Amino acid sequence: MRAMRKSSLGDILGIGVILAVAVFSLLLLVAPSIIVLIISFDTRAFVSFPPEGFTLRWYAEVFEQGELVGAMWTSLKVGLMVTLLCVALGVPTALACVRGRFRGTTALSVFVLLPHMVPGIVLGVAVLFAGALVGVSPSIWLQAISIAVFVMAVMVRTVQSRLMRLDAALEEAATNLGATSFQALRTITFPLLLPAILAGAVFTFVEGFDNLSVAIFTHGFRDRPLPVELLALVQYTSTPLVAAVSGVQILLAVLALAVVARTIGLDGVNE
Amino acid sequence: MSAVADIPAPRSGLFDQVLDKLLSGRGIWPAVPAIVVLVVVAVIPFAILLSLGFSDVEVARGAIVSQDFTLTHLAGALTDPLYWITFQRSLSLALTTTALCVLLGYPVAYMFVIGGKWTRRAILILTIAPLLTSGIVRTYAWLVILGGRGVVNATLMNLGLIDQPLRIMNTHWAVLIGMVQIHLPVMILPLIAVMARHDGGLLEASANLGASRLATLRTVILPLSAPGIGTGAALVFTLSYTTFVVPQLLGGGNYLNAATMVYEQVVFSLDWSKGSVSSLILMATCLIVLVGIALLTNLATRWTKGRAA
Numbered sequence A: 001m002r003a004m005r006k007s008s009l010g011d012i013l014g015i016g017v018i019l020a021v022a023v024f025s026l027l028l029l030v031a032p033s034i035i036v037l038i039i040s041f042d043t044r045a046f047v048s049f050p051p052e053g054f055t056l057r058w059y060a061e062v063f064e065q066g067e068l069v070g071a072m073w074t075s076l077k078v079g080l081m082v083t084l085l086c087v088a089l090g091v092p093t094a095l096a097c098v099r100g101r102f103r104g105t106t107a108l109s110v111f112v113l114l115p116h117m118v119p120g121i122v123l124g125v126a127v128l129f130a131g132a133l134v135g136v137s138p139s140i141w142l143q144a145i146s147i148a149v150f151v152m153a154v155m156v157r158t159v160q161s162r163l164m165r166l167d168a169a170l171e172e173a174a175t176n177l178g179a180t181s182f183q184a185l186r187t188i189t190f191p192l193l194l195p196a197i198l199a200g201a202v203f204t205f206v207e208g209f210d211n212l213s214v215a216i217f218t219h220g221f222r223d224r225p226l227p228v229e230l231l232a233l234v235q236y237t238s239t240p241l242v243a244a245v246s247g248v249q250i251l252l253a254v255l256a257l258a259v260v261a262r263t264i265g266l267d268g269v270n271e
Numbered sequence B: 001m002s003a004v005a006d007i008p009a010p011r012s013g014l015f016d017q018v019l020d021k022l023l024s025g026r027g028i029w030p031a032v033p034a035i036v037v038l039v040v041v042a043v044i045p046f047a048i049l050l051s052l053g054f055s056d057v058e059v060a061r062g063a064i065v066s067q068d069f070t071l072t073h074l075a076g077a078l079t080d081p082l083y084w085i086t087f088q089r090s091l092s093l094a095l096t097t098t099a100l101c102v103l104l105g106y107p108v109a110y111m112f113v114i115g116g117k118w119t120r121r122a123i124l125i126l127t128i129a130p131l132l133t134s135g136i137v138r139t140y141a142w143l144v145i146l147g148g149r150g151v152v153n154a155t156l157m158n159l160g161l162i163d164q165p166l167r168i169m170n171t172h173w174a175v176l177i178g179m180v181q182i183h184l185p186v187m188i189l190p191l192i193a194v195m196a197r198h199d200g201g202l203l204e205a206s207a208n209l210g211a212s213r214l215a216t217l218r219t220v221i222l223p224l225s226a227p228g229i230g231t232g233a234a235l236v237f238t239l240s241y242t243t244f245v246v247p248q249l250l251g252g253g254n255y256l257n258a259a260t261m262v263y264e265q266v267v268f269s270l271d272w273s274k275g276s277v278s279s280l281i282l283m284a285t286c287l288i289v290l291v292g293i294a295l296l297t298n299l300a301t302r303w304t305k306g307r308a309a
Helices: A009-039 A057-064 A066-099 A105-117 A120-134 A140-165 A168-176 A181-210 A226-236 A241-263 B014-024 B029-053 B072-079 B081-114 B117-132 B135-146 B151-158 B172-196 B201-208 B213-224 B226-242 B245-250 B258-268 B272-308
Strands: B055-060 B063-069
Touching: A009 A241, A009 B081, A009 B117, A009 B135, A009 B172, A009 B213, A057 A066, A057 A241, A066 A105, A066 A140, A066 A181, A066 A226, A066 B029, A105 A140, A105 B029, A120 A140, A120 B029, A120 B226, A120 B258, A120 B272, A140 A181, A140 B029, A168 A181, A181 A226, A181 A241, A181 B014, A226 A241, A226 B135, A226 B245, A241 B117, A241 B135, B029 B055, B029 B272, B072 B272, B081 B117, B081 B172, B081 B213, B081 B226, B081 B258, B081 B272, B117 B172, B135 B151, B135 B172, B135 B245, B172 B213, B172 B226, B172 B245, B213 B226, B213 B272, B226 B258, B226 B272, B245 B258, B258 B272
Parallel strands: none
Antiparallel strands: B055 B063
């Protein structure tokens, strides 16, 4: 049985205010997205509220606009490239940080996290200048690799924290039974790490798809990614077209969320 | 032949054997590719940025032809009132954003701690979903809401409270509202992560000892969540100090903040020296505030521990 709480009027009021603020904050978080979704179906050619009618015209227009579809493809490619790079470079790094028996494992972990501490635009400017000096001009490759360097910390940290909670004895047992280190890694450790790698993959993909701060300095001029294209579009158009692009992105976000919830659980995000 | 040879060796190709050699030593090898990439794409570029800010550079055909150490660019920036106004504005905007995010985010995290399974799930979904949506999309939403014919103005006019649309867009307020809403999730998540670690028993114990909810919040939950506030504040500050989406879209053409200034110097004026110096000042000021936040967090944690002892 619970002991009696000493509840005074002040207590109830205080908690009431706190909960009211919490509900306000949560509404503030979703309201804008919901309003954009509503606008995206409006029949009028200018943005206004409340909407007058229902149409899918703006969604159709999104897919008719060559630049927008092209930008989506570019961002999709960048997202995949960033994810692949982060898996290929980040997972082995996390392994070395946690399971390595060399001096400087801590230094290594800190070193890998550093690029993520530098503001994105500073990294973007730095890569642009350095590239120009050695004759590497902005391109989809430069964009992907600099974003990957920027977010690799997320992958390393996620895999690292999972790895630290795995029992190293599992691998040792496997090697004692005659498996090579690589076999032990492939058949024992890797499957156990998969949820963490997936979580990292979702976030690095989203970052690659949607990064503006690094991408705006490093993207190729022939292949503009979606955020850069969208920024220009928002500045120079006033139709619900952007709302429709937003609608597509919100749908993608819900999908990503579902993937996360299914594979690692929502709590896993916050580790 | 030793007995070991009788055990059939695991069948593996050359690729597997090489990988095995690299892994079994537990050396630094698996991290080498990442280190190389980080050095080439982050360390060297950053060193170049630093050197460009402090030198008179002549660039010809993509290579530096002459380079002399100088402080003129830095001095030029420090004596230019535009820099002072811009950085001051960015700093105060980012700090206000951070403070507001703590005030709005903390109650959500508290609700997560005291809430049941469904409350928790709802809070997580509502917090993570916006993070997966583009920052531009979320900023655009504020254009729709705060604009001349936007939600706020339309509602107020329909209610007959005003007969001319209020000018909210392209003001400091619009930028602040957008900043807070966009960065709020980044504050809530670390708070939840820290607070969820101490759930259950501790709250129960406090209640059993007769503490009111408010007293439990003040004496138990708040002190324990100091590191979460620190992490969240550091993230929100960095992001809001260095973003250019929100000021660009909600602040209008004349609203210059540190990030938009860097962008204009680099992309429009093509002024490498100015771009380098601004980037470096941006980073240095950011670092100073981050150290400040870390020290404050440390102090708060130690103070509460001292009180508990």
